[in-house]
Amino acid sequence: MLVTAAHAMPAVAQSPGVDASVEAMSDERRRGISWSDGDPALRLGLSVPVTNGLSIESAATGLWGSTRHGGADGVIDAGLNWTRQLGGWRLSAQGRYHMFPGASGQDYGEVGAVAGFLLGPASIDFGAHYAPHQSAIGGDNLYLSIAGAIALPNTPFTLSGHVGRSSGDADDPARSARLRPDGTYRDHGIALDWYRGRWFAGLRYSGTSIGGPARRDAGDKLIARAGFSF
Known part of the structure; x- marks a missing residue:
């Protein structure tokens, strides 16, 4: 999957307005969980881009x-993103479907919205993402976040x-543990990123409030x- 996409992306990225990127990381963590x-x-x-x-x-x-x-060999995230600038506010709404090649019955979708505000070189974002009731995640899932950044x-x-x-909600506790291994939990993180032209690199600290055996893939980690992008 990744090799085929890598060969196709340079040609696609030559189209006006199209952005493509390749990134390697020491751990793929989302919301504090590996x-x-x-x-x-x-x-x-x-x-x-589709329209403005x-x-x-x-x-x-x-x-x-x-x-x-x-046992999925990968995850493909696909969907639409809508963004609009209103004064100092940047509003966006997304719909995503997560597909897991190499695994059965694991795909699920979610929607989200983010409101961000710029203050000179700094920004702050308030986000909400919701995955409605689906058997693949054993219920539903709501993620609320606040993020800030400064150049x-x-x-x-x-x-x-x-x-x-x-x-x-957890209709099926075994399946809901996939996204919430310890029930309701909090995550936090700090990152320092370097950008130079099309290249980027960074270090990120990730941590959660998850405890006990479920903390194995959700503990503190750097x-x-x-x-690079092209």
Whole structure:
């Protein structure tokens, strides 16, 4: 999947307005939980504009037999993103469907909205993402977050951080543990990213309030990443 996408992306990225990227990371973590069993991962991303403010967003990430996602070899995230600027506010709405090649009955979808405000070189974002009741996740899932970032003056570095909270109903506790291994929990993180032209790299700290055996793939961890866009 990743090799085929890598060969196709350079040609697609030559189209006007199309953004593509390749990123390697020491662990694929989402909302403080490892999706790659703590192993390194590779992601290919693509954004294709449709109309003013509306774009098709997709990404393919190698998971190499993820235990959390039924032995999936990867995850493909595909959907639409709508963005609009209102004064100092940047509003966006998304719809995403997560597909897991190499696994059965693991696919699920979610919708989200983010309201962000710019203050000079700094920004703050308020987000809400909701996955309605689906058998693949054993119920529903609501994620609320606050994130902030600031570009450090006269440097190629950006400092950012976030806090989030995951909650929801559990129709099937075994399946709901996939996204919430300890029930309702909080996650937090801090990142320092370097940008130079088309290249980027960074270090990220990730932590959660999850305890007990479920903390195995959700404990404190420092994650490295590097990549480029074209």
